Amino acid sequence: MLLIVSDLHLGCGDEREDFLLWGDRPQGPKLRARAAATARLDRLFAEFLRLKMAHAGAAGLVPTLLLLGDTFDLWQVQEPRESPRDALERILTFHTDWVVGMREWIRTGGEIHLVVGNHDQPIVHPDAWNLLSEILPSLNRRIGGKPTHYFADEAIGLYAEHGHRWDPHNRIRRLDNPDASCIGREVVRRLVNRVEHIVPWIDKGAGVADVIRIAQSVLDPDLLDEAFRALAPAVRHTSLLARLLHPWKKRRREADWQALARRELAAMNRGIDRALAPRPEGTTGPLPANCRFFASGHTHQAMRAQSRGNIERFNPGTWRPFALIEDNSPVVMTQPLTYAELLPDGIGGWELAVRSAAKLRDN
Secondary structure: OEEEEOOOOOOOOOOOOOOOOOOOOOOOOOHHHHHHHHHHHEEEEEEEHHHHHHHHHHOOOOOOEEEOOOOOOOHHHOOOOEEEEEEEHHHHHHHHHHHHHHHHHHEEEEEEEEEEOOHHHHHHHHHHHHHHHHHHHOOOOOHHHOOEEEEOOOOOOOOEOHHHHHHHOOOOOOOOOOOOOOHHHHHHHHHHHHHHOOOOOOOOOOOHHHHHHHHHHHHHHHHHHHHHHHHHHHHHHHHHHHHHHOOOOOOOOOOHHHHHHHHHHHHHHHHHHOOOOOOOOOOOOOOOOOEEEEEEEEOOOOOOEEEEHHHEEEEEOOOOOOOEEEOOEEEEOOOOOOEEEEEOOOOOOOOEEEEOOOHHOOO
8 A cells, every 4th residue: 555645844833834724714823823733733644644554454455655745844944054954853843743653654564755845855965864764764765765856666657756846936956955946945935934924824825926926915015125135136047037026016917926827837737748758858767667657746736637658647635734815815725635545456456546634634
């Protein structure tokens, strides 16, 4: 049994912690109750793993958990001049219930494979990776316990990447560099992290375009000018983004922002389809000889689609509920906690399901 979970975005429980279980308060609980909300979600995840382990045991299956990128939100947690190891240690110290659930999964016979995403790219630093390996023994055992940006299983016919390599705003080229940057990381570090303590839901949208639109909609003009001045050095050589971010340029209409977000997603999908052709510059690692399934996360939207070459492309979504922006106001999405599962079909093949853990959340 292969269980696939993506985009947990574990942080430190402050305003930067994404996708909190906020209940009916989109702006966040009173009195900084975010820690309690996050702890509850971590306990639900641990219960979720126990249930899946029990199901696997009853069926006589060996369970594997694949964390498909952005497990840790080091882009937001890591402070200037802080090492990736120290930032990761703060995350793990805060998410103790999550750590307990993961260690129990290993203790009861489960395997864990972690793929690096864009938000946890700094984890490739040896000190950070060694810390995680100490806490989660046998992590990435199949490849010698090393960090990786893809997962392949010949027996299943599965290839999996986080998906950010096809996102124009979040494409990271130096995968071995913990400080590797991209437009998305600079927006998070120089804009989002500076103002999220004032507007905690600023980055709860669906991408860079939403972050910029939300900022223009809700921030005080003086604060907005200051934030964009801080961001300017990072984008001065990127003419299109610079025009979009420039605070004294004419505001884009709502339809323009939506079109930008659609174009960004379409570009990502085209890149994945080209990779499945396959082409030499496509995927980060080699596709299985008989590739049947192709998994990617990154968008937080669960989906299944048939791609070229009779390959089923799917996204497990995210196991974290989150708030989005509609009509310039924050709203809590009723999106279920989603994940993907691959199980033997009994006739020598594998069956894919993209499921919801919403009932577990509601109990």
